[in-house]
Amino acid sequence: MTISRRTLLASTAALAAVAVTSKFALAQSNDSGTIRVLMNGGDADLLTTNNAIARFNKKFPNYKVTVDMDPISTGWGDFVTKVLAQFASNSQYDIYGTAIETFQTFASRGVFEPIDDFVAANPNYSDFAPALFEDCKYQGKTYFVPTSWNNIMIHYNRDLFDKAKVGYPKAGWTWDDFRAAAKALTVKDASGNVTQWGYEVPNQNFFVQPWFFSNGTGVLSDDWSKSNMLDPKVAESLQFLHDIIHVDGSSPIPGNDTLDNQFLAGQVAMMSRGHWVIPNIKNAKLNTDVAIPPSKVNDYTVVGFGAVGIAKGSKNPAVEALLAELSGPELEMDVAKAGGAVPGSKAAASIPEFLAFPPSANLFYQTLPHTKAVPSPANFQEVEKIFIRYYTAMMADEVSIADGCKQADAELNDSFARLKASLKS
Amino acid sequence: MTVIAAPTSDLRSSQARAGYLFAFPALALYFVFVLAPVVVTVILSFAYYDPQLGSHWVGLDNFKRFFFDFRSKQIFWNTLRFTLFAVTGNVSVGLLLALALNRAMPGWLLYFFRLAFFLPVIIAAAFVSIVWGYFYQDNGIFNYYLRTLDLPAVHWLTSAANAMPSIVFMDVWKNTGFFMIIFIAALQGVPRTIMEAAIMDGTSPWRRFWRITLPWISPVVFFAIVYASIGALQVYESIYILTKGGPGDATRSMSINIVEEAFGSFQIGYGASVAVVMTLVILVITGVQLVISRRLVRY
Numbered sequence: 151m152t153i154s155r156r157t158l159l160a161s162t163a164a165l166a167a168v169a170v171t172s173k174f175a176l177a178q179s180n181d182s183g184t185i186r187v188l189m190n191g192g193d194a195d196l197l198t199t200n201n202a203i204a205r206f207n208k209k210f211p212n213y214k215v216t217v218d219m220d221p222i223s224t225g226w227g228d229f230v231t232k233v234l235a236q237f238a239s240n241s242q243y244d245i246y247g248t249a250i251e252t253f254q255t256f257a258s259r260g261v262f263e264p265i266d267d268f269v270a271a272n273p274n275y276s277d278f279a280p281a282l283f284e285d286c287k288y289q290g291k292t293y294f295v296p297t298s299w300n301n302i303m304i305h306y307n308r309d310l311f312d313k314a315k316v317g318y319p320k321a322g323w324t325w326d327d328f329r330a331a332a333k334a335l336t337v338k339d340a341s342g343n344v345t346q347w348g349y350e351v352p353n354q355n356f357f358v359q360p361w362f363f364s365n366g367t368g369v370l371s372d373d374w375s376k377s378n379m380l381d382p383k384v385a386e387s388l389q390f391l392h393d394i395i396h397v398d399g400s401s402p403i404p405g406n407d408t409l410d411n412q413f414l415a416g417q418v419a420m421m422s423r424g425h426w427v428i429p430n431i432k433n434a435k436l437n438t439d440v441a442i443p444p445s446k447v448n449d450y451t452v453v454g455f456g457a458v459g460i461a462k463g464s465k466n467p468a469v470e471a472l473l474a475e476l477s478g479p480e481l482e483m484d485v486a487k488a489g490g491a492v493p494g495s496k497a498a499a500s501i502p503e504f505l506a507f508p509p510s511a512n513l514f515y516q517t518l519p520h521t522k523a524v525p526s527p528a529n530f531q532e533v534e535k536i537f538i539r540y541y542t543a544m545m546a547d548e549v550s551i552a553d554g555c556k557q558a559d560a561e562l563n564d565s566f567a568r569l570k571a572s573l574k575s
Numbered sequence: 576m577t578v579i580a581a582p583t584s585d586l587r588s589s590q591a592r593a594g595y596l597f598a599f600p601a602l603a604l605y606f607v608f609v610l611a612p613v614v615v616t617v618i619l620s621f622a623y624y625d626p627q628l629g630s631h632w633v634g635l636d637n638f639k640r641f642f643f644d645f646r647s648k649q650i651f652w653n654t655l656r657f658t659l660f661a662v663t664g665n666v667s668v669g670l671l672l673a674l675a676l677n678r679a680m681p682g683w684l685l686y687f688f689r690l691a692f693f694l695p696v697i698i699a700a701a702f703v704s705i706v707w708g709y710f711y712q713d714n715g716i717f718n719y720y721l722r723t724l725d726l727p728a729v730h731w732l733t734s735a736a737n738a739m740p741s742i743v744f745m746d747v748w749k750n751t752g753f754f755m756i757i758f759i760a761a762l763q764g765v766p767r768t769i770m771e772a773a774i775m776d777g778t779s780p781w782r783r784f785w786r787i788t789l790p791w792i793s794p795v796v797f798f799a800i801v802y803a804s805i806g807a808l809q810v811y812e813s814i815y816i817l818t819k820g821g822p823g824d825a826t827r828s829m830s831i832n833i834v835e836e837a838f839g840s841f842q843i844g845y846g847a848s849v850a851v852v853m854t855l856v857i858l859v860i861t862g863v864q865l866v867i868s869r870r871l872v873r874y
Contacts, residue, residue, distance in 0.1 A: 227839035234841065238626035255841075259627035343722045344714075402713045403733035406819050417714065532840040543823025548735045568842075572628050 182212035185464075185472055189247035190220045190229070190456070191490070198484040199247075202475040210468050218243070226251040227531035237261045237461070244464035245473055248294070249456050250285055254374075254528040256459075257288030258573060263460040264291040268470050274479055278494045285523045286457055295477040298491035299455030300424025301514060301521050302360050303440040304328075305431070310335055310346065310419040319441035325364075325390060328444040332400040335419035344399065350413070350421045351391045351545060353404030355534045356524050357422045358541065359452035360443040361387045363522050369537055370562070374527040377562035379555045387446075388544055388551050395545060403546050424454075425514055429489045432507055439508045442517055453521035456491065529569040536561045619847035637848035646824055651856075654829045657743060657814075658807040658860075664747035665803050666796065669754025674784075676755070677762040689759070693752040700749065704816035707745045708732070711817065732818050735825035742814055742826060749813075750806075754799050761795035762788065797868045801861055808857050829853045 189199050196219050203215045222229055230252050236242040237259075248256070256262050269275055269283065269292050282296040304319065311318055316334045319327070332348030339345050352358040362368050367383035370376065378384060395401045402409070410427060412418045414434045422443065431438050443451045458476045460469055475481065482498035485491055492514045493499050499515045527533060540558035543549045549557070620637055624630045641647050676688055695703065710716050711731035718728040731741045765788055773783050789796070811830040814820060820827030820835075829849060837846025 225839065227835075227841070231838045231841055234625075234627060259625075261627055339722070341722055341725055343718075343728055403730060403822075405712070405733045406817060406821070407708065407712070412714070529840075532842070535835060535839060539821065539823055542821045543735075543825075546730075546733050546735065546822035548823050548825060572623065572625060 179210050184214045186243040187217045187245045188243040190222045194488045194490055198481055202481050206472045206475045213468055230255050242461045244461055244469050247458050250454050251526045251530050257293045258528040261462050262293045263462055263465045266292045277496050279518050294457035294459040296455045296457045296494045297477050298485045298493055299453055300491050301453040302422050302424055302451050304420055304443055305423050305438055305440055306420045308437045323444045325444050325446045333398045336400045347418045348400035350409040350418050351395055351401040351404050352422050355538050356454055363450040364443055364445045366447040370525040374525050376566050377559045379559035385551050385555050425492050426490050439510050450520050450522055452524050454524040529565050532565040616847045616850055619844050620851045622844045624843040637845045641849055649824045650827050650832050657810055658804055660743045661746045661807045662803040665751045665754050666799050668751040670758050672755040673758030673762055692755050695749045696752045700812045703749050704813045708817050711741055735822055738818050738826045742817055761792040765791045793872045797872050801864050
């Protein structure tokens with residue numbers, strides 16, 4: 151029998167195709183079903199989620215995965231309310247993307263599955279900082295897998311520093327150094343009106359936390375069970391920020407809007423933000439860098455992070471496989487490339503794309519051991535609102551710092567009393 | 576005397592059935608989307624509601640919390656003073672604009688002015704608030720012009736003294752055009768014969784306004800005041816977008832408080848109790864306005 155060259159090539163190709171297909175068939179599951187996922191963020195987050203789903207569907211081709219995105223435009227409080235309403239009406243998603251601010255609220259209500267066995271069985275997570283997983287626990291059980299995080303650093307405009315002949319921040323710089331720099335970087339016109347602010351005193355709970363942590367204190371007790379507003383160090387931190395505004399005139403009074411746009415326009419020299427502003431800074435082609443927030447008694451800053459978890463009653467091998475993809479090494483690489491946050495995986499945070507900008511990008515991961523999680527008790531939604539209400543009033547000089555701390559303390563403790571009563575019932 | 580009951584004709588009963596059938600969709604919508612939520616809100620106001628941790632009756636505790644909370648007084652006062660100033664501003668400026676435009680002028684100019692003043696009404700309050708938020712920033716356009724005139728910059732939204740007037744000013748800019756249109760329609764209904772007679776008698780324009788125009792349009796003015804009051808008492812988005820109720824509680828309205836407590840802090844029972852109180856306040860204020868109107872509304 152004569153075999154033509156064409157037949158030989160065709161047969162070889164067919165055999166190769168069969169071999170490849172059967173190899174995939176071995177790795178594929180025949181199970182079928184639908185998995186509903188609710189993630190948060192914008193287009194970049196949707197893209198990384200869809201990439202993860204595409205990888206999942208290679209292993210589980212008969213599963214249909216639907217994704218909804220919540221932009222969290224009105225804060226985590228509204229997100230919690232929405233999610234709890236979904237559970238109450240039995241219309242919950244199978245997998246949720248959420249953040250540390252919500253962990254205790256959800257876990258205390260038992261609406262998420264404990265996933266200690268899943269985490270222990272997944273070797274990818276050995277590369278994650280253990281501190282992140284510690285914060286995913288409630289009463290000793292793990293409920294979430296961290297995917298990305300943000301710690302608050304001081305972003306500063308190097309061109310404005312150069313222009314004012316102020317030296318760049320160095321490791322170990324102090325509150326006094328910071329205050330002197332902010333003052334020197336504040337520019338006024340002939341009429342005395344400020345045209346460039348040295349610093350933006352933050353207007354959000356997350357951004358302002360380093361000013362308490364670096365003073366060895368916090369708004370809440372270390373176990374997040376009661377107010378710590380009467381600690382004189384809290385008042386000292388608030389007074390420091392207040393004086394930057396009202397004594398030095400180096401910052402505007404924190405209002406409703408953040409000054410990101412003014413920073414990008416070169417009208418603000420320093421601001422406290424996480425890694426999420428880096429893509430915008432790159433787009434604006436600003437010559438900026440990051441520094442560890444200045445220290446008073448230590449150099450601690452705050453960390454907050456996103457995570458994924460499985461809704462109560464939805465745990466099965468397919469959902470676990472999708473959860474693994476939504477927190478797997480490929481997704482971590484996507485997060486590192488997008489630059490909207492620091493990836494949970496150290497390997498992903500070490501890739502050149504991630505470290506290319508800003509010059510001190512390595513500080514983001516390097517400072518992780520010197521971070522404390524944003525205080526997120528089960529009544530976080532109330533706590534944040536109470537604190538920020540008094541904080542803005544104190545910064546606007548509408549209430550004295552002593553009175554503001556006292557009143558905030560009373561309200562925070564009332565909230566904790568209500569929380570304890572509801573958890574008991 | 577024998578009383579004979581009138582027999583129900585087939586035609587009448589089938590007409591009644593048809594009537595009920597036609598009314599059913601509207602009634603069903605009313606029950607589902609208006610009456611049921613009201614009833615549920617009242618029920619929730621007496622409860623602690625948390626489907627996961629367990630719900631239970633708390634009697635009047637939610638109301639006690641509202642009435643004894645020192646913040647409630649401030650929030651209540653914010654709502655009232657916003658209502659007072661916004662209603663006064665909207666109705667009076669709307670009336671002044673209507674009087675200014677209710678005169679002979681070229682058609683195109685008349686339509687131009689009417690459109691110019693009415694245009695803000697058709698723009699969503701959220702968009703208007705975002706744009707005005709930029710105007711009001713410390714380095715916004717208002718402070719830019721103040722600086723140009725060598726005047727000190729003003730903390731429009733970050734000072735408790737200025738924040739509420741700033742919000743009211745924006746509200747009047749946005750809504751007064753609506754009242755202007757209503758008043759123009761009312762002014763065109765004032766009989767020309769009476770007005771001409773008054774002019775011939777030598778009555779001054781000021782006296783004509785107070786003695787003829789205002790009494791004649793008083794039902795419309797009353798409607799405008801009630802309508803503006805109900806809207807102002809429920810003010811939410813403009814304040815939320817401009818100040819989120821701050822600084823501190825300086826501009827927090829009852830509506831914002833309800834949403835924050837019920838949906839932001841998951842205190843649904845407490846939020847419902849504040850909503851019930853707010854509804855009662857609106858009812859009382861509207862009732863008072865009705866009583867006053869009986870004395871003042873002429874026609």
